[in-house]
Amino acid sequence: MGLDFTVVPGYLDFILLGVLWTIAITIGAALLSFFIGIFFAVIALYGPWFIRLPFRAFEWLFMGTPLLLQLFLIYFGLVQIGIDLPAFVAGVIGLGLHFAVYNSELIQTAIIAVDRGQMEAARTLGLSRGQALRKVVVPQAVRDVIPPIGNNMIALLKDSALVSVIGVSELTLSAQRAIGNTYRPFEFYVVAAAFYYLINLGMEWVLRRIERRIQAAR
Amino acid sequence: MDIDLMMRVYPFFLTAAWVTVQLSVYTALLGLACGALGASMRLSRHALLRFIGAAYVSVFRGTPALIQLFILYFGGPQIGIQLTAFEAGVIGLGVNIGAYMTETIRGSIIAIDKGQREAARTLGMSGWQTMRKVILPQSARLMIRPLGVNINALIKGTALVAAISVVELTYTAQRYIGSTYKPFEMFMLSGVLYMVIIYGTGQAIKWLDRKARIV
Numbered sequence: 001m002g003l004d005f006t007v008v009p010g011y012l013d014f015i016l017l018g019v020l021w022t023i024a025i026t027i028g029a030a031l032l033s034f035f036i037g038i039f040f041a042v043i044a045l046y047g048p049w050f051i052r053l054p055f056r057a058f059e060w061l062f063m064g065t066p067l068l069l070q071l072f073l074i075y076f077g078l079v080q081i082g083i084d085l086p087a088f089v090a091g092v093i094g095l096g097l098h099f100a101v102y103n104s105e106l107i108q109t110a111i112i113a114v115d116r117g118q119m120e121a122a123r124t125l126g127l128s129r130g131q132a133l134r135k136v137v138v139p140q141a142v143r144d145v146i147p148p149i150g151n152n153m154i155a156l157l158k159d160s161a162l163v164s165v166i167g168v169s170e171l172t173l174s175a176q177r178a179i180g181n182t183y184r185p186f187e188f189y190v191v192a193a194a195f196y197y198l199i200n201l202g203m204e205w206v207l208r209r210i211e212r213r214i215q216a217a218r
Numbered sequence: 219m220d221i222d223l224m225m226r227v228y229p230f231f232l233t234a235a236w237v238t239v240q241l242s243v244y245t246a247l248l249g250l251a252c253g254a255l256g257a258s259m260r261l262s263r264h265a266l267l268r269f270i271g272a273a274y275v276s277v278f279r280g281t282p283a284l285i286q287l288f289i290l291y292f293g294g295p296q297i298g299i300q301l302t303a304f305e306a307g308v309i310g311l312g313v314n315i316g317a318y319m320t321e322t323i324r325g326s327i328i329a330i331d332k333g334q335r336e337a338a339r340t341l342g343m344s345g346w347q348t349m350r351k352v353i354l355p356q357s358a359r360l361m362i363r364p365l366g367v368n369i370n371a372l373i374k375g376t377a378l379v380a381a382i383s384v385v386e387l388t389y390t391a392q393r394y395i396g397s398t399y400k401p402f403e404m405f406m407l408s409g410v411l412y413m414v415i416i417y418g419t420g421q422a423i424k425w426l427d428r429k430a431r432i433v
Contacts, residue, residue, distance in 0.1 A: 003296060064413040066377030069388050069405060076401035161282035165381055172285060179292070186293025193281040193289065200280045 005187050011178040015188075018174025019195050025091055025170055026157045026199075032096030033156065034149065037103025038138060044108055046133070062101040068162050070098055075166040091163035099156050106148050110141035143214055150207040157203060158196065171195055224403050227394055234390035235411040241376045241386060242415070244308045245315060246369050252316025253365075257323035271320065278317035284378050286310050291382045307379035315372045322368055326360040327353060359430045366423035373416055387411055 008015075043055055062070065071094040078085055085093070114137050122132035164172035175192040179185045259271030278286065290299070291306035301309065330353050338348040380389035391408040395401045 061409060061413075064416050065405075065409045066374040066388055066412065068377040068380060069391060069408060069412070072388075072392055072395055073401050073405040076395050076399075077405070080399060080401055158282040161284040162378075164284075172282070172288075175285075184296075186289060186296045189285055189289040189293055193285045196282055196285065197277065197280045 003186060004184065005191075007182050007184050008187055008191055011182075011188070014178060015171070015174050015191060015195065018169065018171040018192075019199070021088075021168065021170040021174075022157075022160055022172075022196075023199065025088065025095070025160050025163060025168065026153075028092040029095035029099065029160065030153045030156055032092060033099035033103050033152075036096060036100035037107055037149075038142065040100055040104035041107035041111060041141075042133060042138070044104060045111055046129075059101050059104070062098060063105075067094070067098050067159055068165065070094055071162060071166055087163070087167040091160075091166060091168045094166075095156060095160060095163065098159075099152055102152050103149055106145045106152070107138075107141055110145040111137060113144065114140050143217075146214055147207075147211055150210070153207070154200060154203055157200060161196070219406075220400055220403050223398060223400060224407055227398075227404075228407060230390055230394075231387065231407045231411060234385060234387045234408075235415065237384065237386040238373070238376055238412075239415060241304070241307060241311070241379065241384070242369075242373045242419075245311045245372055245376065248308060248312025249315035249319050249368070249372060250365075252313055253319025253323050256316060256320030257327065260320060260324050261327060275317045275320050278314050279321075283311065283314045283375060284381060286314055287378055287382060303379065303382045303384045306382060307376070307384050311372065311375055311378065315368055315375065318368050318371070319365060322364045323357075323361060326357040326364070329360055330356050359427075359432070362423060362427045362430055366420065366427070369419060369423070370416060373419060374412070 040055070040059070043051055044059070047055065071091070074094040074097075075085075075087065075090040078090065118136055118140065119132055122136040123129070127135065160170060161172040164170060164176065167173070169177075171192050175188040178188045182188070256271050256274055259267045260275070262268050262271070287306065287310040290310045291301065291303065294301055294306065334352055334356070335348055338352040339345075343351065376386060377388035379386060380392060383389060387408045391404045394404045398404070
């Protein structure tokens with residue numbers, strides 16, 4: 001059986017729908033991982049010990065096991081405790097939590113790196129600890145950490161392919177469905193890879209622009 | 219938590235963990251070979267080789283490893299490549315991680331001070347001698363830690379071959395979740411084994427790094 005790419009155009013709108021879902025899941029999980037990452041970082045640094053310790057264990061568990069395994073846990077585990085989420089939502093939560101842990105590591109380092117004088121000055125001006133964190137320290141830390149978080153988000157895009165195994169109809173699963181009809185795995189997976197590559201290029205372009213704006217703002 | 223069930227099924231997880239270890243070792247070796255080749259192409263004098271090296275890194279880092287694996291395993295037979303799932307897993311993951319290792323190795327080579335190369339060339343060493351006797355011994359030390367990070371990612375990445383039904387840890391966990399409906403217990407069993415493998419590898423790399431330190 002040779003190669004025959006002429007079967008691809010007939011499924012192009014189907015594949016493009018998958019592209020849209022991949023972009024949607026990437027944006028959803030990226031936003032979730034960003035905000036939860038900030039929340040995690042603040043907990044890890046300023047939380048009371050009975051929150052900090054279990055959180056460390058959670059972090060350790062999430063960094064030491066494969067994402068695919070975590071997706072199975074979240075998708076099937078929530079069903080076990082009676083929460084039946086749509087696959088898309090489970091996928092966004094799984095990807096979002098996984099990358100939130102990695103983002104949290106970056107943000108923690110950045111928070112520590114913000115000059116202590118900033119916190120002291122904010123407190124002197126009468127801000128509470130929470131206010132000082134929210135309005136003075138965290139915004140500065142986040143600005144410094146945008147480029148490495150951008151790298152994480154590109155990894156997230158590629159890992160979004162994994163949610164096909166829990167049945168989210170994104171690009172990878174769309175390609176699989178087209179293959180189910182045509183028995184042409186090579187052609188459709190190559191096309192899927194090409195689309196991932198294009199989305200990746202687009203993301204890198206957006207990230208470069210954001211980085212440049214941050215540089216200019218400094 | 220159903221401890222009884224965990225005690226009953228853990229031997230299957232141990233067998234599966236051994237498969238994960240084998241996958242990781244073969245993949246790491248292939249990845250290092252691809253990384254060394256890729257780095258030497260990216261640092262080559264010939265524009266064509268440089269281009270091939272850059273294209274390799276860009277394509278394999280720019281697309282999901284899962285898709286690369288699928289192209290090789292499911293698409294391979296169409297272009298005359300017949301592989302078992304295990305072989306496809308090792309080759310697919312190895313070539314993928316090789317692209318990341320290419321950048322790691324290249325980074326550690328160009329991190330060596332330019333004066334070192336110039337001094338060696340002035341002393342009459344050839345380009346290859348300079349690389350082998352002056353540059354590489356220094357950059358090899360720099361590489362250990364970042365390559366360790368790649369290998370850590372690779373071990374977790376071996377979970378992907380569950381999608382082409384290699385019976386390793388994640389596949390085993392998935393199968394037992396399906397048959398027992400106890401996702402949490404199965405996650406714990408496989409999670410602990412993954413962390414043992416990753417922690418052990420991490421310690422080995424730290425030890426190597428300490429041994430290789432000059433000061």
